[in-house]
Amino acid sequence: MTLSGTMLAVAAFAEQSAAIDLGVSRAPQSLSRQMQLASGTGAGKADRVFSDRRTLAASASEDLDLAGALLDAFGATITLARVKGLIIAASSGNTNSVVVGAASSNTWATLLSSTGTVTLRPGAFVAVGTGLADAAGYAVTASTGDLLKIANGGSGTSVTYDIHIIGCSA
Template identity: 60%
Template sequence: MALSSALSMAATISQTKALDLTTVADPLQFRRAVNLTDGTTAGKADKVFHDRRTLAASATEDLDLAGALLDAFGAAITFVRVKGLFISAAAANQNNLVVGNATSNGWATLLNATGTLTLRPGASVGAMAGQADPTAYVVTAGTGDVLKVANSGAGSAVTYDIVIVGASA
């Protein structure tokens, strides 16, 4: 099974100001992209996990990046390196989605041991390793492989989409 990935982040912004005789413009196009071919070294990935998930009110879940997640074909995935991570909280959520700070075996290479990201309803976040980065975001099975995702409050469930692209070696 071969994997080909094009990961990107982009922002196109145009700011203008009318002056007496002209209008000044400040256009910005910010784009970062990584194209990964099949494999496990720099610039390559061979595993992907993607899912739409729902957490009950006040619930949390631990996503084990080394052996517990299943790919689209039902095979267990063991990430050794994460090359790209994208998470999007549903706009209809009433509560925030909190990512990170697992109490045991936390995957700390992106957010450190106790770091978290809070995604308000409709918010998205993404991180990509550089094209030439041979290390990316390391996953250590059994000691550093759990990504915690939590519903920030009571009263209602939250839904989120997640995509993880990485390598098995």
């Protein structure tokens, strides 16, 4: 299967201003990064995509198996050897946070370590990408380092989150 138009882009812009004697002084500041991936498995390439909107019941969690349990848009099982791009976004309508990371076993630890987590409050998101400069991406090791835990950070209400993973099979 080939991929086309694969890109991950993130941008931030802010402008500080202050009144001065004869007007206003402005200091625009920005940072943006984008990553374009060709179809394939080497440096700057990807050949697998998983994308989904998911809901977790109150106090629930799930382990997403990156090596052999996720389904692509056509219903085919995909196995990731490396993750090149990852976006997880908590719904702004959530009451609880979405907690990413720290599976109890077989943790996918190349991004967050085995115990690290990222807490996404309602409406928050995280985006991580590697492109041509990092051919390795974030390694996935089948059966021993392939579980990405996603948890509802509280009780009482469910949480919804969107996830998009771009990676390669080799």
